[in-house]
Amino acid sequence: MPTATFRIWRGDITGGKFCDYRTDVAEGMVVLDAIHRVQAEQVPDLAVRWNCKAGKCGSCSAEVNGMPRLMCMTRMNQLPIDAPITVEPMRAFPLIKDLVTDVSSNYRAKQRITPFKPRPPDAADGTWRMAQEDVDRIQEFRKCIECFLCQDVCHVLREHRLHEQFIGPRLLVHVAALEMHPLDIESRAEELRTVHGVGYCNITKCCTKVCPESITITDNAIIPLKERVVDECYDPLTKLFRIFRPARAPEAPG
Amino acid sequence: MAEYQTHEHDVLVIGAGGAGLRAAIEASAAGVSVGLICKSLLGKAHTVMAEGGVAAALANVDERDGWQVHFADTMRGGQYVNNWRMAELHAKEAPGGVHELEAWGALFDRTSDGRILQRHFGGHKYPRLAHVGDRTGLEMIRTLQDHAIHRGITVYMEHTILTLLEDGERVVGAFGYDSERGFFHLFHARAVVLTTGGIGRAYKITSNSWEYTGDGQALAYHAGAELVDMEFVQFHPTGMVWPPSVCGILVTEGVRGEGGVLRNKEGRRFMFDDIPELYRQQTADSEEEGWRYTQGDRDARRPPELLTRDHVARCIVREIKAGRGSPHGGVYLDISWIKGKLPSAAERIKKKLPSMYHQFKQLADIDITAEPMEVGPTTHYMMGGVRVDAESQMSTTPGLFAAGECAAGLHGANRLGGNSLSDLLVFGKRAGAYAARFATAHGFGQVRTDQVETAARRALAAFDGDGRPGGAESPYRVQHDLQELMQNRVGIVRREDEMVHARDGIARLRERATRVRVEGNRQYNAGWHTALVLDNLLTVSEAITCAALERRESRGAHFREDHPGKDASAGAFNLVVRKGPDDEMQVRRQPIPEMRPDLKRIVEEMK
Ligand SMILES: Cc1cc2nc3c(=O)[nH]c(=O)nc-3n(C[C@H](O)[C@H](O)[C@H](O)COP(=O)(O)OP(=O)(O)OC[C@H]3O[C@@H](n4cnc5c(N)ncnc54)[C@H](O)[C@@H]3O)c2cc1C
Ligand code: SF4
Ligand code: SF4
Ligand code: FES
Numbered sequence: 001m002p003t004a005t006f007r008i009w010r011g012d013i014t015g016g017k018f019c020d021y022r023t024d025v026a027e028g029m030v031v032l033d034a035i036h037r038v039q040a041e042q043v044p045d046l047a048v049r050w051n052c053k054a055g056k057c058g059s060c061s062a063e064v065n066g067m068p069r070l071m072c073m074t075r076m077n078q079l080p081i082d083a084p085i086t087v088e089p090m091r092a093f094p095l096i097k098d099l100v101t102d103v104s105s106n107y108r109a110k111q112r113i114t115p116f117k118p119r120p121p122d123a124a125d126g127t128w129r130m131a132q133e134d135v136d137r138i139q140e141f142r143k144c145i146e147c148f149l150c151q152d153v154c155h156v157l158r159e160h161r162l163h164e165q166f167i168g169p170r171l172l173v174h175v176a177a178l179e180m181h182p183l184d185i186e187s188r189a190e191e192l193r194t195v196h197g198v199g200y201c202n203i204t205k206c207c208t209k210v211c212p213e214s215i216t217i218t219d220n221a222i223i224p225l226k227e228r229v230v231d232e233c234y235d236p237l238t239k240l241f242r243i244f245r246p247a248r249a250p251e252a253p254g
Numbered sequence: 255m256a257e258y259q260t261h262e263h264d265v266l267v268i269g270a271g272g273a274g275l276r277a278a279i280e281a282s283a284a285g286v287s288v289g290l291i292c293k294s295l296l297g298k299a300h301t302v303m304a305e306g307g308v309a310a311a312l313a314n315v316d317e318r319d320g321w322q323v324h325f326a327d328t329m330r331g332g333q334y335v336n337n338w339r340m341a342e343l344h345a346k347e348a349p350g351g352v353h354e355l356e357a358w359g360a361l362f363d364r365t366s367d368g369r370i371l372q373r374h375f376g377g378h379k380y381p382r383l384a385h386v387g388d389r390t391g392l393e394m395i396r397t398l399q400d401h402a403i404h405r406g407i408t409v410y411m412e413h414t415i416l417t418l419l420e421d422g423e424r425v426v427g428a429f430g431y432d433s434e435r436g437f438f439h440l441f442h443a444r445a446v447v448l449t450t451g452g453i454g455r456a457y458k459i460t461s462n463s464w465e466y467t468g469d470g471q472a473l474a475y476h477a478g479a480e481l482v483d484m485e486f487v488q489f490h491p492t493g494m495v496w497p498p499s500v501c502g503i504l505v506t507e508g509v510r511g512e513g514g515v516l517r518n519k520e521g522r523r524f525m526f527d528d529i530p531e532l533y534r535q536q537t538a539d540s541e542e543e544g545w546r547y548t549q550g551d552r553d554a555r556r557p558p559e560l561l562t563r564d565h566v567a568r569c570i571v572r573e574i575k576a577g578r579g580s581p582h583g584g585v586y587l588d589i590s591w592i593k594g595k596l597p598s599a600a601e602r603i604k605k606k607l608p609s610m611y612h613q614f615k616q617l618a619d620i621d622i623t624a625e626p627m628e629v630g631p632t633t634h635y636m637m638g639g640v641r642v643d644a645e646s647q648m649s650t651t652p653g654l655f656a657a658g659e660c661a662a663g664l665h666g667a668n669r670l671g672g673n674s675l676s677d678l679l680v681f682g683k684r685a686g687a688y689a690a691r692f693a694t695a696h697g698f699g700q701v702r703t704d705q706v707e708t709a710a711r712r713a714l715a716a717f718d719g720d721g722r723p724g725g726a727e728s729p730y731r732v733q734h735d736l737q738e739l740m741q742n743r744v745g746i747v748r749r750e751d752e753m754v755h756a757r758d759g760i761a762r763l764r765e766r767a768t769r770v771r772v773e774g775n776r777q778y779n780a781g782w783h784t785a786l787v788l789d790n791l792l793t794v795s796e797a798i799t800c801a802a803l804e805r806r807e808s809r810g811a812h813f814r815e816d817h818p819g820k821d822a823s824a825g826a827f828n829l830v831v832r833k834g835p836d837d838e839m840q841v842r843r844q845p846i847p848e849m850r851p852d853l854k855r856i857v858e859e860m861k
Contacts, residue, residue: 028500029497030499030500044773046780047778051298053463053500053503054303054504055609055613073617103295111403116400126357129368131364139387142393143392145392146297
């Protein structure tokens with residue numbers, strides 16, 4: 001059986017370093033399997049997150065040979081094993097230990113976004129009617145598994161560490177899903193600009209390139225949102241119109 | 255003295271899958287303070303992996319459907335040892351649960367007139383599963399999660415509960431640790447809801463993640479609550495078998511619902527060879543009829559691939575044992591054959607089963623639109639669990655509620671696909687409501703410090719031995735050996751001598767578990783976490799084995815080679831497991847109450 005060297009980041013907030021571990025590589029293996037093997041045989045306290053092992057939960061995000069990847073979907077046969085394979089935590093987030101980072105800022109950011117609010121039901125039995133095309137339009141955004149790999153590569157978060165000022169691509173996808181939801185009646189244009197920092201995004205498209213769900217984050221989510229912000233917040237006519245629109249739900253969301 | 259942080263909530267929900275989130279939302283809507291705990295990050299629980307759909311008799315696709323039919327299907331699937339009151343409530347309340355999700359933003363696939371579309375699934379008479387492609391679970395958990403975070407619920411991510419705290423008979427809180435730092439936490443609560451999911455990790459081949467170690471079942475058992483139906487473990491017929499690293503990962507039943515067929519290496523549709531009496535009238539006579547059924551022909555009957563999971567799993571095992579399996583020890587599941595029937599088959603498969611397409615392409619280099627998959631049974635779902643009252647979901651221990659996979663009753667001897675996601679909605683909601691009611695009517699009980707001290711000491715024993723003899727057992731090793739034991743001896747096909755062997759094996763593993771030692775410190779230490787769940791795994795494994803030994807017949811998911819027939823007298827009781835006065839495990843036969851006449855009539859009419 002061939003073997004490979006894994007150069008795994010080990011450490012916590014106080015510091016850390018790469019350590020090398022050799023392990024067997026079996027047919028069909030993914031990087032997460034190798035990490036588990038190292039854990040079971042050599043480093044029992046190695047910290048790593050995972051759940052589904054099938055690319056569905058978005059837990060096992062890390063940087064493999066410098067690329068942000070889901071470890072459970074990264075096949076060993078896609079990597080050259082003659083050189084050490086580096087596995088390190090997502091660098092955009094504060095480290096907890098080894099491959100585990102503190103991603104709680106993403107959860108806090110979501111809490112600041114105005115939640116879904118549907119129009120009144122279409123039918124007497126309290127249900128709605130929607131066309132499949134309308135549903136399909138935002139399916140792309142709802143596929144997001146919250147792996148936060150897009151957040152990891154976004155320079156606003158990674159280099160400038162503006163986690164509290166900019167919600168990042170993942171949460172912009174979330175806002176897009178809400179804004180384009182066939183039933184939703186809220187408008188989030190104002191908060192996108194003032195609270196969520198959509199202006200920080202300069203459309204580099206790095207996020208789109210790494211999304212394991214192939215969501216066209218920049219073109220389909222962020223750019224339309226930016227346009228909406230321009231239309232609603234800066235277009236004087238729309239603005240005027242907004243003033244005369246009846247006040248929305250008084251019980252402002254938490 | 256152990257150091258810990260104390261938190262106080264009226265209702266404490268342990269587990270943040272669909273059931274836990276639904277319970278927390280309902281409890282907080284009742285105006286009480288709610289704490290919600292999960293071992294992983296929010297939104298990563300098992301529910302996220304559910305693929306096929308959520309069963310509810312909306313009658314959008316076939317107006318002949320209704321709660322009565324759903325009720326009768328659930329009872330038939332469970333081989334009539336279900337808690338019939340739960341089956342009734344479930345069938346009646348599931349449509350409301352699905353509509354509620356829609357009101358909170360969930361988007362399901364639509365019918366041509368704009369209502370929620372429903373698909374066929376095994377054991378359901380009419381197309382009944384609301385779905386979004388094959389990622390229904392993600393849609394459901396994300397909707398609940400996004401709704402819950404705006405309700406003032408306090409969420410404790412990556413916290414694990416080790417023990418429930420009792421005050422006399424009653425449960426008054428829970429004690430556990432956080433992964434990040436390994437600190438202890440005491441949660442003081444007026445009512446506690448267990449929504450911890452399944453037990454798949456007791457077996458070697460499973461669709462379940464590391465989290466599913468039977469925690470809720472074991473916590474309840476040690477707190478004096480009763481467990482029921484523990485012999486009924488569902489082995490899903492179609493898990494991936496190759497490559498080895500993905501062995502056990504689920505292949506949704508939706509593949510068969512969309513027209514996928516099972517073949518052995520001779521190319522034979524072997525499911526036609528053995529159709530159980532109970533389902534004969536509802537099963538297609540020919541491949542032709544089966545195909546028409548999957549394409550929505552209302553006069554056609556379902557193909558035998560869509561018989562209940564227990565039966566399909568056993569047929570697959572039969573084929574493999576008879577040497578008619580595929581190269582890697584499975585059978586073939588083929589959806590690509592529909593190319594011959596539909597011009598745009600490849601597109602349709604990718605549209606209807608996108609994550610399956612993706613999963614096989616990326617993990618096994620197989621294009622399911624062009625070639626068959628290799629599949630075999632995988633440990634999937636626990637029908638058994640905490641014994642609860644049908645209306646309130648309260649266990650036999652006051653103040654302790656349970657819902658979702660870790661509770662029992664609804665599914666009897668076998669769960670129908672799609673009935674779990676609906677279970678979470680219906681009984682999660684009920685558990686939350688009744689727990690809130692209990693919390694309003696009762697004060698905070700007294701936490702016994704000796705219980706906390708013992709729990710803390712036991713938790714740290716893996717580091718320091720706690721005075722026990724040394725020895726260097728690895729927690730991973732012990733867990734692995736238990737999984738192997740359960741897989742080989744208490745699996746799909748069971749026999750008395752093998753299970754006796756397993757019971758002795760579990761006792762030996764229990765002894766080994768006391769000698770487990772872990773390295774490193776308390777910070778995010780996977781080895782330590784593994785050591786801490788061993789007791790739960792051993793407890794549920796023992797309960798499964800004891801109950802399986804006691805049920806001397808074959809029924810649903812429980813198949814005894816030495817008692818291959820169904821025994822009508824055994825259909826009159828459930829097996830209840832509880833902790834005896836000397837900490838020994840007791841199993842007792844609990845007669846099933848007589849079904850209400852109106853429900854009986856429904857069952858008869860639909861037979
Ligand atoms: C691959 C797959 C596909 C499936 N497809 C379908 C389907 O199509 N239709 C269907 O109806 N069902 C399906 N199921 C079954 C269904 O998904 C599960 O039964 C259901 O999601 C269980 O939900 P739950 O809320 O009970 O628990 P889970 O979603 O399993 O959540 C359990 C929660 O409890 C927490 N927890 C556990 N122990 C502790 C502890 N000690 N301390 C603190 N927290 C704890 C976990 O962290 C987690 O948050 C599928 C299952 C799998 C694995
Ligand atoms: S496109 Fe915008 S959100 Fe995406 S990585 Fe670039 S700056 Fe960040
Ligand atoms: S948008 Fe894509 S990369 Fe970003 S969190 Fe979602 S799935 Fe991950
Ligand atoms: S473990 Fe779920 S995405 Fe990798």
